[in-house]
Amino acid sequence: MRFLVRRLLALGGVLIASSMIVFGGLYxxxxxxxxxxxxxxxxxxxxxAAIRSQYSLDDPLPVRYWNWLSGLFTGDMGRSLLTQQDVxxxxxxxxxxxxSLAAFAAVLIIVAGIGLGILAGTRGGVAERIVIFASNxxxxxxxxFAALVLMWVFSVGLGWFPVFGAGDGVVDRVWHLTLPASAxxxxxxxxxxxxxxxxxxxESESEHVLIAxxxxxxxxxxxxxxxxxxxxxxxxxxVGMQIAGLIAGAFVVEYAFxxxxxxxxxxxxxxxxxxxxxxxxxLIMVVAFGIVNLVVDLLYAVIDPRVxxxxxx
Amino acid sequence: xxxxxISAGAAGLLxxxxxxxxxxxxxxxxxxxxxxxxxxxxxxxxxLDKIVWNNNFGEPPSIDPIKSADYxxxxxxxxxxxxxxxxxxxxxxxxxxxxxxKSVDNITYVYELQSGVTFWxxxxxxxxxxxxxxxxxxxxxxxxYWASDVTANIASxxxxxxxxxxxxxxxxxxxxxxxxxxxIGAVVxxxxxxxxxxxxxxxxxxxxxxxxxSVGEWKQGASITLNRYDGYWNTAKKAKTKQIExxxxxxxxxxxxxLATGAIDGSYDVPLSAISQLSxxxxxxxxxxxxxxxxxxxxxxxxxxxDPAVRKALTLATDREAIAKTVFEGTSxxxxxxxxxxxxxxxxxxxxxxxxxxxxxxxxxxxxxKVLKDAKVDLSKPIKIVYPIDRTFYADxxxxxxxxxxxxxxxxxxxxxxxAQFGAFFSDPKARAGADAFVTTNYMNVADPLIHLGAIAGxxxxxxxSGFSDPQITDLxxxxxATSDDDARARLTVQAEALIMDKEPWLPVVDSSxxxxxxxxxxxxxxxxxxxxxxxAADLGGTGK
Numbered sequence: 001m002r003f004l005v006r007r008l009l010a011l012g013g014v015l016i017a018s019s020m021i022v023f024g025g026l027y028x029x030x031x032x033x034x035x036x037x038x039x040x041x042x043x044x045x046x047x048x049a050a051i052r053s054q055y056s057l058d059d060p061l062p063v064r065y066w067n068w069l070s071g072l073f074t075g076d077m078g079r080s081l082l083t084q085q086d087v088x089x090x091x092x093x094x095x096x097x098x099x100s101l102a103a104f105a106a107v108l109i110i111v112a113g114i115g116l117g118i119l120a121g122t123r124g125g126v127a128e129r130i131v132i133f134a135s136n137x138x139x140x141x142x143x144x145f146a147a148l149v150l151m152w153v154f155s156v157g158l159g160w161f162p163v164f165g166a167g168d169g170v171v172d173r174v175w176h177l178t179l180p181a182s183a184x185x186x187x188x189x190x191x192x193x194x195x196x197x198x199x200x201x202x203e204s205e206s207e208h209v210l211i212a213x214x215x216x217x218x219x220x221x222x223x224x225x226x227x228x229x230x231x232x233x234x235x236x237x238x239v240g241m242q243i244a245g246l247i248a249g250a251f252v253v254e255y256a257f258x259x260x261x262x263x264x265x266x267x268x269x270x271x272x273x274x275x276x277x278x279x280x281x282x283l284i285m286v287v288a289f290g291i292v293n294l295v296v297d298l299l300y301a302v303i304d305p306r307v308x309x310x311x312x313x
Numbered sequence: 314x315x316x317x318x319i320s321a322g323a324a325g326l327l328x329x330x331x332x333x334x335x336x337x338x339x340x341x342x343x344x345x346x347x348x349x350x351x352x353x354x355x356x357x358x359x360x361l362d363k364i365v366w367n368n369n370f371g372e373p374p375s376i377d378p379i380k381s382a383d384y385x386x387x388x389x390x391x392x393x394x395x396x397x398x399x400x401x402x403x404x405x406x407x408x409x410x411x412x413x414x415k416s417v418d419n420i421t422y423v424y425e426l427q428s429g430v431t432f433w434x435x436x437x438x439x440x441x442x443x444x445x446x447x448x449x450x451x452x453x454x455x456x457x458y459w460a461s462d463v464t465a466n467i468a469s470x471x472x473x474x475x476x477x478x479x480x481x482x483x484x485x486x487x488x489x490x491x492x493x494x495x496x497i498g499a500v501v502x503x504x505x506x507x508x509x510x511x512x513x514x515x516x517x518x519x520x521x522x523x524x525x526x527s528v529g530e531w532k533q534g535a536s537i538t539l540n541r542y543d544g545y546w547n548t549a550k551k552a553k554t555k556q557i558e559x560x561x562x563x564x565x566x567x568x569x570x571x572l573a574t575g576a577i578d579g580s581y582d583v584p585l586s587a588i589s590q591l592s593x594x595x596x597x598x599x600x601x602x603x604x605x606x607x608x609x610x611x612x613x614x615x616x617x618x619x620d621p622a623v624r625k626a627l628t629l630a631t632d633r634e635a636i637a638k639t640v641f642e643g644t645s646x647x648x649x650x651x652x653x654x655x656x657x658x659x660x661x662x663x664x665x666x667x668x669x670x671x672x673x674x675x676x677x678x679x680x681x682x683k684v685l686k687d688a689k690v691d692l693s694k695p696i697k698i699v700y701p702i703d704r705t706f707y708a709d710x711x712x713x714x715x716x717x718x719x720x721x722x723x724x725x726x727x728x729x730x731x732x733a734q735f736g737a738f739f740s741d742p743k744a745r746a747g748a749d750a751f752v753t754t755n756y757m758n759v760a761d762p763l764i765h766l767g768a769i770a771g772x773x774x775x776x777x778x779s780g781f782s783d784p785q786i787t788d789l790x791x792x793x794x795a796t797s798d799d800d801a802r803a804r805l806t807v808q809a810e811a812l813i814m815d816k817e818p819w820l821p822v823v824d825s826s827x828x829x830x831x832x833x834x835x836x837x838x839x840x841x842x843x844x845x846x847x848x849x850a851a852d853l854g855g856t857g858k
Contacts, residue, residue, distance in 0.1 A: 035740035046453035047460050054456070082374040085515045093533045148566060156570045163570045164562055165535060168632045260534025268371070271732060 007297055011290045015283070022282040023065050033057065033081055033273040055275075068279065078276035082269070085120020087276045091262060091284070097166045098172055098261035101253070102246040104181035105188070109242055113189040114235060121204070121231075122223050133194055138190025143249060147183040147256035152173035154179055180257045184250060188242035192231055195238040199231035207228075232303055240296030244289045345532070350603040350655075350826050350840075352402050357837035357854025363556040364835055364853055369579040370569055372534065372561040377447055377514025378499035378522070382458035387496075387845035388581070391557060392539055394522035396498035397443070398490055400846050402839035404605070404760035405658045410523065419485035419797050421432060426476045429640045430546040431503045433527040436777040440472040445503040447480065459497045462773045463489070485795040487802055491658075491761045496848055523697045524850040525552040536560045539850060553837065555853030572597070579853075581844050586775055588642045593831050601644060602827035602840030605757040607653045608645070610698060610714070610820040614779025616749035618696050622688040623723070624817040627696075629681035629716035635673055637823045644828055647674035648821035650814055651769055652762040660803025664762060667807040671814055678720055681754050685721055695724040699738060699751040702729030707752050710822060745778065754825070756842065763793050763806045770813045781818040833858050 018215045034051040052058050056067070071078060077087035120131035155163045167176030203209060204227045251263025258264075262281050269277040370384035381390040408414060411424040429436040450457040451463040457464070466483050474480040482489065482634035492498070505521035512518035516531040525545045529538035535560050541552040560577060562568050569587035571577040571851050573597050583591060583599070592599050593598035618627075633647035646654065649671045657664045685692075695716065700707035708727055728748065737744035738751045745751070755776070757765045767790050768774040770781050786809055793805035814821075827842045837852040838844075 032741065035737070047456055047458075050453040050456055054454075079511065083515045084375060084511055084513070085517065089517070090533070099536075151567070151570060156574055159574065163574055163576050164560065164567055164852055256567060258535070258560070258564065258567055260532065264534055271736065272374075 003301070004298070007294055011294060014290060015286060018286045019069065019283055020065065022279050022286070023068060024061065029059065033275060039293070040276075051081075055079075064135075068276075072283075077280045080274055080277050082272050082274045082277075087280045090277065091265070091280055092175040094262045095266050096252055096261055097259050098247060098254070098263060100166070101177055101181055101184065101250055101259065101261060102243070104174070104177050105185035105246050106243045108181055108185040109188045109192055110239060112185070113192025113242075114196050116189070117229060117235070118200060120193065121197040121200030122227070126199070131197065135190035135194045138186050139194075141186065143183055143187065143252045144256055146186050147180070147253055150179045150183050151256070166259045166261075177259075180253045180259060183256070184246060184253045188246070190239050192235065192242060196231070196235050199234050200227055203227045203231040233300065236299050236303065237296055240292055240299075244292035247288050248285055322547055328605070349601075351600055352603055352839065352841050353852075354600055354831065354838055354840050355836050355856075357553050357835070357852065358857050359553075359855035361554045361835070361853075361855045363558065364554050364578050364850075365558045365560060365576070366850070366853075367560045367562050367568060367571065367577045368648055369580055369582050369584070370561060371563045372539070374783065375514040376520050376528065378496040378501065378520070379455060379457040380458050380514060381496055384845070385561075386584075389537060389539075390496070390499075391844060392526045392557070392848045392850040393524045393528060393847050394496070394499045394501060394520060395524050395848070396494055396496065396846070397500065397557045398494040398498055400494045400759055400843050402843055402847065403658075403840050404603070404656070404841065404843070406491050406759060409494075410498075410500050411493070414490055416490075416797070419487050419489075419795060420482050422480045422482075422489060423473065424478045424480070426478065427546065428476060430523050431544050432505075432521050433542050433544075434502070434505070434521060435544060436502065436504075438473070438500060438502075438523055440476060440478050442503050443478045443500050444470050444472050445506070446500045447478075447498070449501075449506075450497060459495065461775055463492050464497060478581045485797075487794055487797050488761055488764050491759045491764065495687050495758045525550065525848050526557065526672045529556065534561070539846050545701070550848070550851055552848075552851040554850070557853065559848045572832075574834055578835050579829070579838070581827060581849075583828045583830045585640075585642060585644070585828075587857070588644065588828070594830075597832035600827075600829040600831070600840045602829055602842065603655055604827045604842040605653050605656045605760060606754060606825040606827070606842055607648050607756075608710070608752070608754050608822045608825065609648070609651060610750045610822060611753050611778055612818060612820065613745045613748055614781065614818075615746075616696065616750040617690050617694045617723070618693060619779075620688050620690040621816045622684055622686075623692070623696075625815070626681040626685035626688070626716060626721055627718055627723065628817060628820050629672070629677050629684060630721055631714050631821055632717065633674075633713075636710050636713050641711075641823060641825070644824050645823035648824045649674055650810060651819055651821050652765055652810060653757060654824045656757050656760050656765070657762050657803075658760040659799040660806075663800060663803040663807055666809060668810065676717070681717075682723060692723060695726045696749045696751055697728050697747070698749045699728045699730055699735070701732045701735035701752075705731050710752070739778070750820070753819075756845075758846070762810065763790070763802065766790065766806065766809055766813055767794070770809075770816075770818050777818070779818055781816070783812065783816060786812050786816075795806050 034048050034057065056064060066077065075088060079085065080087055080090055083090065116131050120128040151163060155161050160192070161179050162176055165176055167173040174187045209222060212226050231262065242306045250261055251267050254261040254264040255267060262284070359445050368385060368388055370388070373381065373386035373389050374858035375381070375386060376390050378390050378394040381387045395410055397409060397411035398406050400406055410427050410430060412427045413425045415423045426440060426443060432438060447470045449455040450460045451467060466486055467622035468481040468483045471479050475492065500523060502521035502766055506513055514520055516533055519528045523546065525542055527542045529540040531537045539557040539559065541555050545551050562571060564743060565584035565586045567579065568584055569590050572580060572591060573596060575593055617623055637645040649668055698711050700711060708729065711725065711727040715727065718725040768776045770786055771777060771781055771790050772787050789805055789809040789812070793802050793809065796802040796805060827840060829838070829840050834856055835853060836850045836856045837854045839847065839852065843849065
């Protein structure tokens with residue numbers, strides 16, 4: 001329990017620090033937001049002044065930070081400069097797409113990444129060499145490139161999958177998101193597969209496995225109970241990190257496949273210096289990252305009880 | 314892996330590889346003859362239930378007409394909210410919600426309103442709505458992106474009869490009615506505007522207008538659906554298609570794929586990189602239309618390029634016809650003026666004849682060297698030209714200028730910046746500092762050369778980025794603005810044009826054509842560049858195929 005409280009406090013500290021960075025960072029970029037809004041048209045100074053006052057752009061930075069932070073606790077994330085919309089509503093309409101995409105990709109990472117890693121680590125031979133080669137390729141290929149190739153082969157060439165949109169309803173959505181999720185998860189699958197393989201190979205050379213083998217236990221038991229289970233610790237960390245990174249990496253895929261997620265929204269908002277939206281999304285990403293990390297730490301404790309004992313004393 | 318899969322993958326790779334060359338290495342197609350450019354496409358013969366279109370520039374931030382000042386919003390709002398005047402596919406400007414306009418002195422304009430016009434909620438459009446809508450530009454709290462020297466010139470707007478509105482100007486402006494064909498003249502319902510508050514124009518509250526389509530479902534980040542308004546006042550122009558779903562795909566390869574596979578029925582301004590793929594399509598057809606767009610290099614007025622002699626010499630030495638042929642895949646022509654070819658709706662022969670006296674677009678190195686002798690700046694300093702790095706074709710254009718510059722002993726440095734940063738060049742003088750020039754794809758709002766030249770080279774011009782000012786030009790522009798006779802105004806404008814082209818505040822590169830793609834099953838939209846302010850979707854229907 002104390003372990004959990006300490007981790008939550010640490011998460012809070014990280015959130016406050018990153019919210020300051022997020023809030024201040026956007027002010028350093030060139031160009032003022034009201035100038036971006038009018039797209040270079042020479043509008044009257046009164047109009048520019050009206051925009052500045054409507055969005056409190058003239059208040060000192062600490063005051064604006066405080067207003068923003070206190071607003072967050074009442075659920076008020078401000079209004080988009082660009083669309084005049086309530087930021088909460090705006091983001092809420094985009095989150096389902098990104099979450100489905102990330103969840104789909106996470107499933108692919110866990111199933112394909114760990115699956116391929118176990119295959120390579122336990123079988124050896126040709127299977128191992130193929131997995132190693134494919135994972136090298138998977139790590140090297142940029143996501144946008146994978147997205148383009150997948151789209152060309154399976155959407156344009158074969159016509160099996162749609163070229164844009166996120167779909168409505170469960171089946172349609174899975175159909176629409178298959179290629180984007182594959183492109184998004186490809187590098188992570190490669191990383192997880194390699195780490196899983198390495199962990200298994202190391203574990204299978206450890207004393208207790210060698211002893212188990214020497215005692216003549218059936219292979220099924222030595223592999224699953226002694227090798228795979230014990231090698232899950234580093235794998236859990238790797239999977240957690242990869243999944244946490246998905247939301248941040250989603251924007252490339254969302255852009256390529258024209259999905260209405262928060263990644264695409266973030267890119268658009270950064271380009272237009274839409275402060276309130278960028279700040280809210282950046283904070284959501286930090287929170288998501290923090291929560292996934294917390295979950296990983298808790299999982300650690302479940303897999304290996306010694307972890308929580310050591311940290312919680 | 315079956316054969317189809319392999320060939321599709323190989324084709325994908327090939328496309329990606331050739332894409333890296335920016336298309337410049339491809340075989341040059343024949344140059345487009347500007348006389349062959351289309352105004353319309355064959356009229357629709359059948360009504361359809363639904364058409365899927367794409368807005369290549371993305372999602373509108375707002376559909377409030379006074380906030381639609383760029384491609385993403387204007388191309389959608391043009392079907393929703395109408396103005397007092399309207400630009401037609403042939404670029405002529407006709408009365409629209411205003412039935413007629415009377416003016417005696419270029420200062421007072423009396424508009425009789427069209428009767429029987431209703432908003433989508435069925436309520437009639439009144440003179441009060443018109444007065445309210447025009448006055449929105451004068452209220453800083455409304456944040457009109459169209460508040461400009463044009464609207465600042467309005468002295469008063471009054472209802473002077475049950476169906477009549479009178480506008481008084483502070484100083485004469487013969488272009489005023491033409492300006493009312495843009496969102497400056499857009500009419501919205503006063504009651505709904507006031508009720509909507511800060512949510513006005515966003516997906517929550519929307520707008521209330523009189524156009525042939527009303528706003529249907531707006532899926533944020535994905536699409537907006539327009540529904541035909543069956544009570545539309547202009548029964549001759551009633552929309553032919555019940556629903557138009559407008560997608561917001563911006564990635565060039567995704568656009569090409571969606572059009573090629575038929576997932577999307579049509580789109581204006583298809584990306585240059587998609588031209589070769591789409592011109593071979595069996596699924597639909599590419600159309601090239603008359604345009605009000607051009608591509609130019611904007612001088613910041615500083616550095617080596619700040620000297621008019623350098624600008625002129627560089628333009629003379631550059632093979633802009635080659636740029637039109639290769640970089641633009643033959644979809645453009647070399648530009649003679651900053652006024653796009655054919656971009657006028659009055660004084661036709663006057664503007665056309667003036668072209669013969671403007672310098673030719675054929676490169677002339679000897680002449681360029683002669684002109685450069687007049688330069689008073691340090692010619693050894695490099696000329697930095699900025700472009701958005703995600704638009705690689707700009708790099709090809711600048712490299713053609715660099716080749717020409719090298720022959721003159723000038724060093725040209727292309728400088729690519731991220732798209733987000735590039736936007737600041739149009740709005741923030743601080744961002745421009747240190748750059749000699751930046752590129753632009755520009756357009757005329759309406760086909761009036763006087764408005765356009767005034768914006769670029771006039772003292773308070775909306776697009777005068779270098780503080781360009783020349784007393785003789787300023788004088789001519791003002792004189793033209795106060796001249797009500799069309800031909801007389803055209804003659805003054807032509808004089809100003811010649812002087813401006815001699816100084817070249819911007820370096821003209823090419824006049825574009827409008828690149829329109831439609832699938833076989835649909836037809837009817839204008840092929841010309843009027844989709845920002847003309848309700849193009851209402852003309853869209855079926856071919857019967």
